[in-house]
Amino acid sequence: MAMITLALSKGRIFDDTLPLLRAAGIEVLDDPEKSRKLILATNRPDLRVVLVRATDVPTYVQHGGADLGVVGKDTLLESGSQGLYQPLDLHISKCRISVAVRQGFDYAAAVRQGARLKVATKYVAIARDFFAAKGVHVDLIKLYGSMELAPLTGLADAIVDLVSTGNTLKANQLIEVEQIMDISARLVVNQTALKLKQARIRQIIDAMAQALAPSTAPTA
Numbered sequence: 001m002a003m004i005t006l007a008l009s010k011g012r013i014f015d016d017t018l019p020l021l022r023a024a025g026i027e028v029l030d031d032p033e034k035s036r037k038l039i040l041a042t043n044r045p046d047l048r049v050v051l052v053r054a055t056d057v058p059t060y061v062q063h064g065g066a067d068l069g070v071v072g073k074d075t076l077l078e079s080g081s082q083g084l085y086q087p088l089d090l091h092i093s094k095c096r097i098s099v100a101v102r103q104g105f106d107y108a109a110a111v112r113q114g115a116r117l118k119v120a121t122k123y124v125a126i127a128r129d130f131f132a133a134k135g136v137h138v139d140l141i142k143l144y145g146s147m148e149l150a151p152l153t154g155l156a157d158a159i160v161d162l163v164s165t166g167n168t169l170k171a172n173q174l175i176e177v178e179q180i181m182d183i184s185a186r187l188v189v190n191q192t193a194l195k196l197k198q199a200r201i202r203q204i205i206d207a208m209a210q211a212l213a214p215s216t217a218p219t220a
């Protein structure tokens, strides 16, 4: 029987996906925190988990390196979701994408006055769309991490980043001034795999849907 491969990223997505898999009868047999393995076995001989960078999950699933994947909506919007079937919002790894500035920076006044804002972010596409829709002129500075540092060092006036508890912003004396959108993780599926391994993939999608709270119906 052909192997089914599920792509997950280490950390929050992996941790939040485990209970859903368990509820679907799938146990991951290796602990990524304790081993350097990138391919993890499960209790199902026809199903394995591969660990990839969050931003690589759509690529793996698009090109068939994995049949299924779990990925944040932020990554799907920023890095593309072409050709991916997205059957489920898993309602896990919830957070939001927000604009934040240094304490004391008058964001509202800057926007009102039509100032050109310097915005540092790894979400360049999301930030560009958001500020364009508001009619705010921005110079976007692409960063790959630690966005919080940008306003503190004068690299930027504002950042666009994920906010969950708000603790990271608070610890760095930054203020959330606008929420751009709510984020959660999605199940994505390779379209060809869905056809070729339909019964087993459908069964996994349905079991994960069942494992979600009753209020969360599958998306189209």
Ligand code: PRP
Pocket (backbone or CB within 6 Å): 145, 146, 161, 162, 163, 164, 165, 166, 167, 168, 169
């Ligand atoms: C995100 C984000 C913030 C932090 C916010 O980073 O970039 O740094 O979480 O969470 P909080 O509001 O609960 O403090 P993440 O842990 O996803 O890692 P990253 O820096 O690789 O994006």
